[in-house]
Structures are given as C-alpha cells and as structure tokens.
Amino acid sequence: MKIITLHQAINNNELFTRLREKLNPMFKEQRQQEIVFDIYKNGEAVEIAKPDLYEGALFSIAINGQQLWITRNEHYTDDVNSLTIESILASLFEDLTDDIRGVEMVQEG
Numbered sequence: 001m002k003i004i005t006l007h008q009a010i011n012n013n014e015l016f017t018r019l020r021e022k023l024n025p026m027f028k029e030q031r032q033q034e035i036v037f038d039i040y041k042n043g044e045a046v047e048i049a050k051p052d053l054y055e056g057a058l059f060s061i062a063i064n065g066q067q068l069w070i071t072r073n074e075h076y077t078d079d080v081n082s083l084t085i086e087s088i089l090a091s092l093f094e095d096l097t098d099d100i101r102g103v104e105m106v107q108e109g
Helices: 012-031 080-096
Strands: 002-005 038-042 045-049 059-064 067-072 104-108
Touching: 012 038, 012 045, 012 059, 012 080, 059 080, 067 080
Parallel strands: none
Antiparallel strands: 002 067, 002 104, 038 045, 045 059, 059 067
C-alpha cells in the first residue's frame, strides 16, 4: 500500500469526480490507446478497473483524513497500463491540493 499525504483534506466525492473527469482522457493522451477504465465507488474506496482486461480492481483508493491510502493490484505491478495510471494518479493528486506543500509520500510497501 502507498500512503500519500495531501496536506489538505478532500472527500470521497471530490476524489471520485476528479478521477471520473480526468483519468481516462489523460490515459488516452499518454498511452495513445482507446482503453477506458471503470471508476466506481466500492464502500468508502474509489476503485479503478477494466474487467475485460484485468481480474479485480487495478487500484483502490481510500481517504483517511488528509491521507490517501492506495492499494495496487499486486498481479499487475509491471503492467504498462497500470504504471501509466499510477503516473496519472500522482499528477492528479498534486492537483487536488492547493496547499503550497503539495503532496508527500508517507509510505510505500
């Protein structure tokens, strides 16, 4: 799990909306591929999946205060689409906070 501190609290709806608006267009631009990922809420988490290509969600993102807890599907860690999404997420998380401190990686493992 990767834990990122945003230094500014966001809510689940903000995260969900931002991912729904930005992830797929950014993916298409970066990878030049017509792959559209499903983005949905699963309880308190927002998940990113592509059921016809991958078994289970590729990423699950939960909010804990000012932290995002990101779980990446361990079966696809070296997959180019998964790596592209991870890069996009890093960019989107930077944009989610207006705080001058930006985001900070707390833990990865």
